[in-house]
Each structure stands twice: as C-alpha cells, then as structure tokens.
Amino acid sequence: MATTTMPQVGLGLWKIAKQDCAQTVYDAIKAGYRHLDSACDYGNEIEVGQGIAKAIADGLCSREDLWITSKLWNTYHAPEHVQLALEKTLKDLGVEYLDLYLIHFPIAQAYVPIEERYPPEWFFDPEAENPSMKLAQVPLHKTWAAMEELVDNSLVKNIGICNYNSALMHDLMTYARIKPYALQIESHPYNTQERLIAMAKAYDVEVTAFSPLGALSYLELDMAGADESVLTQPAVVAAAERLGKTPAQVVLRWNVQRGCSIIPKxxxxxxxxxxxxxxxxxxxxxxxTAISALNLDKRFNDPGHFCQAAFNTLHPIYD
Incomplete structure (x- = not known):
C-alpha cells in the first residue's frame, strides 16, 4: 500500500558507515521500516540507494511503499543550487522523487561545486592554514521559494525544515506559498521542546524528533558522556519494568505518544x-509526566557549540 503520510518510526541514517549502510537499509525494510531519513551530509546516500534497490528487487516493498526523506545542505541554499543538490541526491538514492526534502540547517554557507567536493561538509576550504566556515548572503525566503519549485516540478512531494527555532517558523509561515509538511528537531526527555512542538502542531506541521534517545547518538562523537544517558533515569526504568519493555522502547514510545515521529539509528x-x-x-x-519532567533543555546537537569547537567559527542559531 502506498505510503502517503510519514510513518511514525523511521530509520535515521546519520553516522551509519558506508560499508554497513546498504545492508542496514535492507534489514530495516525487511523488519518493517518504511520511513528512511537520509541527507547529503551523511555521505552514504549511494549505499542507502543500494539497500533500497535490493529491497525492491527482492519484493520486500515497492518505491511507493517507502517514505524517503533527505535534506538540502547548507552550501546549496542559493536558489540556483537547490535543484542541483536535489538531483544529486536523487541520483545517489536511485529514485525519481523524494517524499520529503528538508532544509538541513537555517545556515547559508558559500557554494562548493559538487564536482569539487561532495558532501561539502562545514569547512569552505579544508586545506586552508586555518580552515573555517564561510557564510553566504542568502536569505531563507529565497531558499524556500526554490524548495517550492521542486514541489511544482514533481521532484519532491513535500518540503520542510530542520533545526528551526520558533521565530524562524513564525517568519516562514508568513511567506510560504507551500507550507512546510514537517519540522525536524532534536527532542528527547532531556530536551522536550514542548512549546516549539505545540507551535508546529498549531500550524498543522508534523514534528520529527531526531536523536530521540538523547546522549546515545553523541557518545562516539565525544559530544556527550555515558553519564548523560536518559535510559538509567528511575522514571524510565520504572515504566520499563511495569511494561516488560526496554528503557529505550519506553523513551521512544514517550516521543511517539506525544505526537512526534522518530528516527532512531x-x-x-x-x-x-x-x-x-x-x-x-x-x-x-x-x-x-514523569519522563517529561526530566527536561533540562539539554541540546547535544547545537551549532553554537560545535561550530566553534570543530570548525573554528562561532555560529549560534538558538540564542
């Protein structure tokens, strides 16, 4: 049956190594996943496409059964580069359209040609003596207008945004000809983002929570410590024991039960x-209530922190 709405649980493809990616996608589809969350910046879309192709060839699903999401990287915000970026993603994934295409960050960076470096990542020139980010003067409304043209041209079915705060969302809704289908944000019991989620729902915008298990997504990047895991919190453990489920299942269920889709990896x-x-x-x-009360407004994925630490550039977007 064709998938016309975003499934509540998807496979997040961030940080899945190329050598594991095709098999993981295939295994996920075989296990019942129909929502795949990809991005140019993850550097594994060719392998994602290989997994999709094998699953379709083996009769596990059709293309229409899948909800495939990808994201526009920061260096392609200029209107003349938006479709170029999408076409590269479509080619790599081996599909003719996306179900959802998101602006990955509300950060416009200087263009890096696809043939020069792909994915372009964060540094403008990684070989420079002191490499840093290079910003571009591209207003978000121009990027959004180019995203709308992708829908007009039947290259994507829906468009949306990631990592937007409430002010950017309010602004977007004043000029969007095609309203965003979804907002993707970091959300877990340590970062509940209840007001932002409520605001998105008031605008009839779906919300996807990335890193729904919190610190687990960031241990390997040294962006979180093992002592920051929500899975050992008494409120989570008690619910898991009552239900005969794992703490991870409880935390994932918490996010789904409050109306978010999730993309655990x-x-x-x-x-x-x-x-x-x-x-x-x-x-x-x-x-x-007890799990929501764990909120610390703790954001693990914050450009205000990691851009300066990793890319020699101060670039907060949340404060």
Missing amino acids: STKLERLKENIAIFDFALNDEEM
Whole structure:
C-alpha cells in the first residue's frame, strides 16, 4: 500500500558507515521500516540507494511503499543550487522523487561545486592554514521559494525544515506559498521542546524528533558522556519494568505518544526490531509526566557549540 503520510518510526541514517549502510537499509525494510531519513551530509546516500534497490528487487516493498526523506545542505541554499543538490541526491538514492526534502540547517554557507567536493561538509576550504566556515548572503525566503519549485516540478512531494527555532517558523509561515509538511528537531526527555512542538502542531506541521534517545547518538562523537544517558533515569526504568519493555522502547514510545515521529539509528538487526516494536503498549499519564519532567533543555546537537569547537567559527542559531 502506498505510503502517503510519514510513518511514525523511521530509520535515521546519520553516522551509519558506508560499508554497513546498504545492508542496514535492507534489514530495516525487511523488519518493517518504511520511513528512511537520509541527507547529503551523511555521505552514504549511494549505499542507502543500494539497500533500497535490493529491497525492491527482492519484493520486500515497492518505491511507493517507502517514505524517503533527505535534506538540502547548507552550501546549496542559493536558489540556483537547490535543484542541483536535489538531483544529486536523487541520483545517489536511485529514485525519481523524494517524499520529503528538508532544509538541513537555517545556515547559508558559500557554494562548493559538487564536482569539487561532495558532501561539502562545514569547512569552505579544508586545506586552508586555518580552515573555517564561510557564510553566504542568502536569505531563507529565497531558499524556500526554490524548495517550492521542486514541489511544482514533481521532484519532491513535500518540503520542510530542520533545526528551526520558533521565530524562524513564525517568519516562514508568513511567506510560504507551500507550507512546510514537517519540522525536524532534536527532542528527547532531556530536551522536550514542548512549546516549539505545540507551535508546529498549531500550524498543522508534523514534528520529527531526531536523536530521540538523547546522549546515545553523541557518545562516539565525544559530544556527550555515558553519564548523560536518559535510559538509567528511575522514571524510565520504572515504566520499563511495569511494561516488560526496554528503557529505550519506553523513551521512544514517550516521543511517539506525544505526537512526534522518530528516527532512531541502529545497524544491529535486534535493535532495529526493538526500536519499531513500540505500538503494542502505552505509557500512562503519570509515566508521561514523569519522563517529561526530566527536561533540562539539554541540546547535544547545537551549532553554537560545535561550530566553534570543530570548525573554528562561532555560529549560534538558538540564542
């Protein structure tokens, strides 16, 4: 059956190594996933496409059964580069259209030609003596207008945004000819973002939570410590024990139950199956409240921190 709305659980493809990616995508589709969350910047879209092609060839699904999301990288914000970037993604994924195309960050960087370096990542010139980000004077409304043209040309079915704050969302809704289908943000029990989510829903915009397990996504990047895991919190453990589920399933269920879609990442088949098996139980009101009360407004993925630390450029977008 064709997928016309975004499934609530998808496979996040960030940080999946190229050598593991095609098999992971295939395994996920075989396990029942129909939502794949990709991006130019992840550097593995060719391998994602290989996994999709094998799954379709083996009769596990059709293209129409899948909801495929990808993202416009920062260096392609100029209107003349938006379709070029999308066409590269479509070629790499081996598909004719996307179900959803998102502006990855509200950050416009200087253009880097595809043939020169792909994915272009954050540095303008990695070989420079003191490499840094180079910004471009491209207003977001011009990027959005180019995104709308992709819908007009039937290259994507829906468009949306990632990492927008409330002010940018309000501004977007004043000029968008085609309204955003979805807002993708970091959200987990340590960063509940309840007001932003409520605002998006008031605008009838779907919300996808990335890094739904919080610190687990950032341990390997040294952007979080093991002691920052939400999975050992008493409120989470107690709910898991009552329900006979794992703490991870409880945290994922919490996000889905409050109306978000989620895109957890794993390369392990057992974990892939565990992450999608969250629809045969429900948290009670007390458990939902207790888990939400863990909020610390803790953001692990913050350009205001990592751009300066990793890319020698101060570039906060949240404060």
